[in-house]
Amino acid sequence: TEETVKEIRPEVLVLATGASPLIPDLPGVHEDSVTTAWDVLGGKAEVGDEVVVAGGGTVGCKTAELLFSKGKKVTIVEMLSDIAHDTDPRDRLFMLERFKKYGIKSLTNSKVTEVTEEGVVIEDSKGKKREIATDTVVLALGSIPSREKAKNLTMNVSSSYMVGDCVAPRKIYEAIYEGYRVGSRI
8 A cells, every 4th residue: 555655665666466357348347248358267156057257268267167167058159260379279179179079159250349237249251240149248359457546555665677468468378587687686
């Protein structure tokens, strides 16, 4: 907190304030039927039996797999041409095999454009729209750095460093390496 920084008066401050889920500006995105992958993976969200996961990167795919293991019917909507594009290639191969076996659907080259009472409206890369019925929409569309808190904390410190997702959301090994580099420099 600002008070703690003022009280301790550190010579150097290392900030790792993290990130928060990206919430797009879409009609219906703030409905009760919408949650984030972070809340699902953290056990903070209840979902219905039919789930659309908006975003097919690693986080969206891992969320889809968790939901399937809980008996949910899952469809992933991804705007790129393939899902799990940011997953290690070996892990991705096995993940895609499991998805095929489990019946987890993926709609690629598509994006969610609206959340309705019945489900979601998706639009493909050719502009064709259709509605998919669902109980719950899980947003796994990336993260945004949490920098606001960091700005206030650095005002009373002569030297500060930002590490991890508050710089840019990435993988954990990148954040660990960044923290190590800063620690070695100090």
